[in-house]
Amino acid sequence: DRPQVIGFTSLERKEQEQANHLLSLTFMGHYYAFIISSCFYMIVYRYVTLITTERESGMSQLIDSMGGPRAPAMRVFSWLITINIATVPCYVVMGVLYWHIIFPSTTVGLLIGWQVLQGLSINSSVTFAAAFFTKARVSAIYVIGGLLLLSVAGQAFSFQWDPAPSPPGGHILSLLFPTANGLLFTQQMILWQVAGTGANPTE
Helix, strand or coil: CCCCCCCCCCCHHHHHHHHHHHHHHHHHEEEHHHHHHHHHHHHHHHHHHHHHHHHHHHHHHHHHHHHHHHHHHHHHHHHHHHHHHHHHHHHHHHHHHHHHHHCCCCCCHHHHHHHHHHHHHHHHHHHHHHHCHHHHHEEEEEEEEHHHHHHHHHHHHHCCCCCCCCCCHHHEEEHHHHHHHHHHHHHHHHHHHHHCCCCCCCC
C-alpha cells in the first residue's frame, strides 16, 4: 500500500535535528532548567537519611561524648569526606552525559569539572542543612524541598521583568546556594550552545 501522507521538509535530517535540539535548549532555559538539579536528589536523600538516622538513634551523641571536644567536627568531616569520595564517580558520569546529550560544543573536561564542583558544593550544603533535623523519615524530604525551592528562586530571578535581574543578585545567589548556582550556569551554558560556541567562562 502507498502511504497516504508523505512528509517533506526543505532541511536535511542533520539540520532538522540541530534545529529541534536548539528549540529544546531554548525551552529548557526558559521553563524547566531548575529541574536539572533533581539529578542530585537521590544522592541527597540517601545522605541526609544516613546522617539523621545516626542522630536519631543516639549514635552521634555517643561518639561525641566518647571522642572529646573535637569529636563533633571530626564526625562531620568524616561524613563529608566519605560522601564526596563515593559520589565523585557519579558526578563524572553526569558531566559526560551533559556533554553527549545537551552540550556537545563544550569540552567534556569542563562539564565534568563543573559537575564535580557543583556536586561537592551540594554535599557540603546538605551536610549543613541536615544538622537542623533529627527525624530520619522527614528530614531528607525537607532538605530536597529546600533545594528545589532555591532552584525555582534562581529561575524566577533570572527571568524577572521589573526590576531586571542584576549581576550582584546573581552573584549572591550563586555564592550562597549551590542549586541556584547550577541553574544560572546551566542557562549560560545553553546560551553558549545556542550560539554554536563552546563554553568560555573567562568571557
